[in-house]
Amino acid sequence: MNDAGENITQIDQSRKLSDAIRDVKNAFADRDDVVVDMREAHRMRLDLLAAELAPVFADVPTDMDSFDFAVSSGLQPRLWIDAVSHVAMGRDRRTYRFLKDTRIGRVVLAESTDMEVVADQVTRYVAERVVERQRMMEGGIEQAVAGLKRALVAEAEPPLQIAARSNGWSAFFSGLGLIAAGALVGLAISLVLFWDRIVAMKISF
Numbered sequence: 001m002n003d004a005g006e007n008i009t010q011i012d013q014s015r016k017l018s019d020a021i022r023d024v025k026n027a028f029a030d031r032d033d034v035v036v037d038m039r040e041a042h043r044m045r046l047d048l049l050a051a052e053l054a055p056v057f058a059d060v061p062t063d064m065d066s067f068d069f070a071v072s073s074g075l076q077p078r079l080w081i082d083a084v085s086h087v088a089m090g091r092d093r094r095t096y097r098f099l100k101d102t103r104i105g106r107v108v109l110a111e112s113t114d115m116e117v118v119a120d121q122v123t124r125y126v127a128e129r130v131v132e133r134q135r136m137m138e139g140g141i142e143q144a145v146a147g148l149k150r151a152l153v154a155e156a157e158p159p160l161q162i163a164a165r166s167n168g169w170s171a172f173f174s175g176l177g178l179i180a181a182g183a184l185v186g187l188a189i190s191l192v193l194f195w196d197r198i199v200a201m202k203i204s205f
Contacts, residue, residue, distance in 0.1 A: 042089040043077040045115075049087060049096065050079055052119045056126055064133060067126070081122060082129070085109070098122060 050071055057069045068080035079087040085100040090111075096118040098110040110121035 038093065039075065039077060041093050043071060043073070045089055045093070045096070046071050046077055046079045046087065049115055049119060052115060053122055056123045060126065060130065064130065066129070066133075081125065085125065087118060087122065098125075 050069070053069075057067070060067055067082050070080050072078050072080060076088060081087070084102070085098070087096055087098050089095065090097055094113050096110070096112060096115060097108060098118050098121055100107050100109050109125065110118045112118055
């Protein structure tokens with residue numbers, strides 16, 4: 001009985017939960033430092049890209065409010081171009097990725113470790129959006145002009161209809177006149193042809 005008790009492993013009183021908690025906290029702190037370092041590194045590179053694109057952003061018409069041009073904070077900082085496109089850093093902390101959300105999913109518009117390459121692609125994207133807006137506005141003006149022309153034609157239609165009706169009545173009365181004239185001519189011819197008989201009939205009576 002005593003032999004069995006002697007074989008039980010004694011708990012090491014030197015191991016404490018507080019020590020384990022301290023070790024876990026240190027591990028989390030080290031991991032958080034890594035995350036913070038990554039986030040700061042990402043944001044710093046995106047800030048550099050934003051500074052590179054600052055002249056482009058400044059040239060955008062002031063009445064266009066569809067662009068954001070801001071670096072967001074968070075676990076993964078992003079340089080937002082508009083509501084559907086942004087630039088983020090790759091996992092290697094050096095690759096710039098220009099992304100756009102579409103109906104079929106997220107597509108990569110540009111990806112490079114060279115900031116100039118991505119900046120050029122962002123510049124072209126902004127230019128395309130500006131041109132699309134200008135064409136849309138010009139199309140709206142053309143549609144407005146076409147609508148005004150249609151309104152003017154619609155306003156002119158009632159007099160045209162009245163004139164058409166007047167021409168119709170004129171043609172109707174002209175036809176009646178021709179019929180009456182034809183009838184009179186026919187009657188005159190009949191009187192000439194049958195005049196002798198008519199005279200003979202009167203004499204006989």
